[in-house]
Amino acid sequence: MKGKIARIVELSYLQLVIIFLILVLLRELRVLDFPIYYQYFILVLPLFALPHLLRREKSSETGIRGVLIIILIIFVFALLLRFVPLMKSPVPLGYDPGYYRYTMDFYASALPQIPEADLPTWIKEMYPQGLPVLTDLTYIVAGADAMDNIRYLFPFLGALLVFPIFTVTRNIFGPRAGIIAALLYAVSYTQFEVFTYFYFKNVLGLLFLLLAIYALDKEKYVLMTLMFAALGIFHRPEFLLFAFILVPCFLINRRREIIYAVLGTAILIIPFWITRWEINWGVLSGAMEAAMTNIQTGEGLGGGTFFDFETYTRFAITYLPFALIGGIYLAAKKHWNSVFFFLIISAIIVIAQLFFFNRFIIPLDIAVIILAAVGIDYTLLNRKHAWKVVGAVAGILLLTTAIIPTIHSVNESEPLITEEQLQAVEWLKENTGENAYVLATTNDAPWVLGWSDRRVIAPGLFEWDLYEKEEWDAFFSTDDPETAKQFLERYDDPLYIYYSVNEDNYLGLEKFEGKYFQIVYNNGAIIYQYREGGF
Amino acid sequence: MTAVDVLRLIFGGLFVLFIPGLAWSYVFFLRKNIDWIERIALSFGLSIALVPLSVFWLNWLFDMKITLLSTLLTVCGLVVIAAVLILARKYGWANSTFNKLKTAFSRSQKSQNS
Numbered sequence: 001m002k003g004k005i006a007r008i009v010e011l012s013y014l015q016l017v018i019i020f021l022i023l024v025l026l027r028e029l030r031v032l033d034f035p036i037y038y039q040y041f042i043l044v045l046p047l048f049a050l051p052h053l054l055r056r057e058k059s060s061e062t063g064i065r066g067v068l069i070i071i072l073i074i075f076v077f078a079l080l081l082r083f084v085p086l087m088k089s090p091v092p093l094g095y096d097p098g099y100y101r102y103t104m105d106f107y108a109s110a111l112p113q114i115p116e117a118d119l120p121t122w123i124k125e126m127y128p129q130g131l132p133v134l135t136d137l138t139y140i141v142a143g144a145d146a147m148d149n150i151r152y153l154f155p156f157l158g159a160l161l162v163f164p165i166f167t168v169t170r171n172i173f174g175p176r177a178g179i180i181a182a183l184l185y186a187v188s189y190t191q192f193e194v195f196t197y198f199y200f201k202n203v204l205g206l207l208f209l210l211l212a213i214y215a216l217d218k219e220k221y222v223l224m225t226l227m228f229a230a231l232g233i234f235h236r237p238e239f240l241l242f243a244f245i246l247v248p249c250f251l252i253n254r255r256r257e258i259i260y261a262v263l264g265t266a267i268l269i270i271p272f273w274i275t276r277w278e279i280n281w282g283v284l285s286g287a288m289e290a291a292m293t294n295i296q297t298g299e300g301l302g303g304g305t306f307f308d309f310e311t312y313t314r315f316a317i318t319y320l321p322f323a324l325i326g327g328i329y330l331a332a333k334k335h336w337n338s339v340f341f342f343l344i345i346s347a348i349i350v351i352a353q354l355f356f357f358n359r360f361i362i363p364l365d366i367a368v369i370i371l372a373a374v375g376i377d378y379t380l381l382n383r384k385h386a387w388k389v390v391g392a393v394a395g396i397l398l399l400t401t402a403i404i405p406t407i408h409s410v411n412e413s414e415p416l417i418t419e420e421q422l423q424a425v426e427w428l429k430e431n432t433g434e435n436a437y438v439l440a441t442t443n444d445a446p447w448v449l450g451w452s453d454r455r456v457i458a459p460g461l462f463e464w465d466l467y468e469k470e471e472w473d474a475f476f477s478t479d480d481p482e483t484a485k486q487f488l489e490r491y492d493d494p495l496y497i498y499y500s501v502n503e504d505n506y507l508g509l510e511k512f513e514g515k516y517f518q519i520v521y522n523n524g525a526i527i528y529q530y531r532e533g534g535f
Numbered sequence: 536m537t538a539v540d541v542l543r544l545i546f547g548g549l550f551v552l553f554i555p556g557l558a559w560s561y562v563f564f565l566r567k568n569i570d571w572i573e574r575i576a577l578s579f580g581l582s583i584a585l586v587p588l589s590v591f592w593l594n595w596l597f598d599m600k601i602t603l604l605s606t607l608l609t610v611c612g613l614v615v616i617a618a619v620l621i622l623a624r625k626y627g628w629a630n631s632t633f634n635k636l637k638t639a640f641s642r643s644q645k646s647q648n649s
Contacts (some may be wrong), residue, residue, distance in 0.1 A: 141606055208583075208584065
C-alpha cells in the first residue's frame with residue numbers, strides 16, 4: 001500500500017512539473033496569466049519529488065563525451081547575450097560605470113605608484129584595491145584603458161563564470177548536473193541583471209567564491225587560501241559569505257588546515273586591509289549592526305541596490321523548486337558539503353534580511369542554480385524508459401521558460417543616459433577649465449564624474465559636496481535664481497550645471513533662468529554656466 | 536583601434552589574466568588530475584588573484600614602482616616559481632631536502648644528548 005502511494009506520488013511529480021512549466025511558460029510569453037500564486041509550486045513540487053529522490057542510489061555516471069565543446073558553446077552563448085546591448089549602444093549599462101571609470105582612471109593616472117594616500121574616502125569605501133590594481137596591470141601590459149575593461153573585460157568575465165560553475169557542480173554532483181548548472185547560469189535572468197547593473201566586483205567575487213568552494217571540497221587548502229585572499233581584496237560581501245561557509249565546514253570536518261588557510265588569508269590581505277583598517281572595520285561592523293537592527297525591528301534596512309527576494313522568486317521560479325529538491329536531497333543524505341552551506345547561509349541572509357540582503361541574491365542565485373541542476377538531474381533526467389523522454393522534455397521546457405525573461409531583458413536593456421547625453425558630458429571635458437566644478441543630480445553624477453574629468457558636486461556623493469540633505473532639498477525645490485545663486489556661492493568659478501533630459505531626472509530648471517546662468521549646451525542634455533557676478 | 540592594439544589587448548590580456556594562473560594550476564593539479572575546463576577556470580581565477588596580490592605586496596614591502604618592466608618581471612617570476620615547484624615535486628627535491636634536514640636535525644640531537 002505504502003509502495004503504491006509512493007508510486008502514484010512519483011508519477012504525479014512529472015505530470016505536475018510539466019503543468020507547472022507550461023503555466024509559467026504561458027505567463028512569461030504573456031499569453032495567459034492565471035490569478036494564482038505561482039510561488040506555491042516552489043514548496044509543492046519537492047513534496048512530490050521526495051519518493052523518487054529518497055530511493056535514488058549513488059550514480060554510476062561516468063564522463064560525458066565532448067563536454068569541453070558543450071561548455072565552450074554555453075560560454076559563447078552567455079558572452080553573446082552580454083555583447084548584444086553593447087552592439088546597440090556604446091554607452092555601458094547600469095548606474096556604476098562612471099564610478100568604475102573614475103576609479104580606474106584615478107589609479108592609472110597615479111602610475112607608477114598606487115595612490116592609496118590620495119584616494120577620497122568614497123573610493124576606499126566602494127572599491128577594495130584588487131580591481132583597480134588589476135586594471136592598472138591590464139593597462140600597462142595590454143594597453144586596456146578603463147573603457148576597454150568596462151566594455152570587454154566585464155562581459156567576458158561574466159560569461160567566464162560558466163567554467164567555475166560547471167567545475168564546482170561536476171566535482172560534487174557529476175558532469176550532467178554540471179552541464180545543467182552551466183546552462184542555467186547562461187539563461188539566468190538574475191545573473192544577466194548583474195551585468196545590466198554593472199556589478200563588476202560581484203562577478204569577480206563569484207569567480208573566487210566558486211573556486212574557493214571547489215578548493216575546499218578538493219581539500220586543496222593553499223588554493224583555497226589564495227581564493228579567499230582574492231575575495232578579501234576584490235569583494236568584501238562575498239569574502240564575508242565564504243568566511244561564514246567555512247565555520248560549519250570546520251565544525252563538521254575539524255580540519256586543522258582550514259585554520260591555517262584562514263591565518264594564511266589574513267597574512268596575504270594584511271597590506272590591503274591595514275591601510276584601510278578603519279573603513280573595512282566600519283563596513284563589517286556596519287553590516288553587523290544592520291543585521292542586529294533588522295532582526296530586532298524587522299525594518300529590512302540597508303538591502304543594497306538590487307531587486308528584492310519577492311521579485312527574485314518570480315524570475316527564478318522555473319528552477320527554484322528544483323533547488324529546494326537538491327537541498328532536500330543533500331539534507332536527507334546528510335551530505336553536509338560547502339555548496340549546501342553556501343545555499344543555507346546566503347538564503348538566511350536574504351530571507352531574514354540581515355544585511356546587504358538584496359545584493360546577496362546574486363550569490364544565492366548561484367547556489368540555487370547549482371542545487372537546481374542537482375534537482376533536475378536527479379528527478380527529471382535520471383529516469384528509465386518513456387519517463388526519461390518526459391524528463392528530458394521537462395528539462396528543455398524549463399530552460400526555454402527560464403530564458404524568456406532574460407531575452408526580454410536583453411532586448412529591453414538600455415543605458416541610463418543616451419549617447420547624446422554622454423557627448424554633452426564629454427563636451428564639458430573639452431570646453432571647460434580643468435579646475436571647473438560641475439553640479440549634477442544623483443542620476444547624472446557618476447557619468448559626469450567618469451567622463452568629464454571635472455570635480456562633481458552632487459547630493460551625498462563625492463568629496464566636493466559641502467551640503468546637508470536638507471540644504472540640497474531646498475535647492476532642488478526652489479524656483480528662485482537668487483536662492484540658487486546663494487547655494488552655489490560656496491564654490492569658486494568656473495561652475496557648470498549638467499542636466500540630462502530624462503523622465504526620472506529632476507533638477508528644477510526654472511531657478512537657472514536668472515542673469516547668473518547661461519545655457520552653453522543644449523542637445524539631449526542642458527549645460528548651464530554659472531557666474532557669480534552675472535552675465 | 537589598430538590591429539596592433541587589438542593584438543596587444545589579446546596577448547597582453549592573456550599574459551596577465553591567464554598565463555601565471557595556468558602555470559600555478561599545474562602546481563595544484565597534475566596534468567592528468569583535471570581536464571581543460573577546470574584548468575581554464577583555475578587559470579583565470581589564479582591569475583586574477585595572484586598578479587594583483589604579488590604586485591601590491593611588492594609595492595608595499597619594497598616600494599616597487601608599477602611599470603611595464605616590473606609587471607613583466609613579476610608575472611614571469613610567478614611563472615618561474617610555479618615551474619620550480621612543479622619540478623621540485625616531479626624530481627622529489629622537496630622530499631629529499633626535507634629528509635636531509637630531518638637527518639641533520641636528529642644527528643645534532645643525538646650528539647647533544649651524548
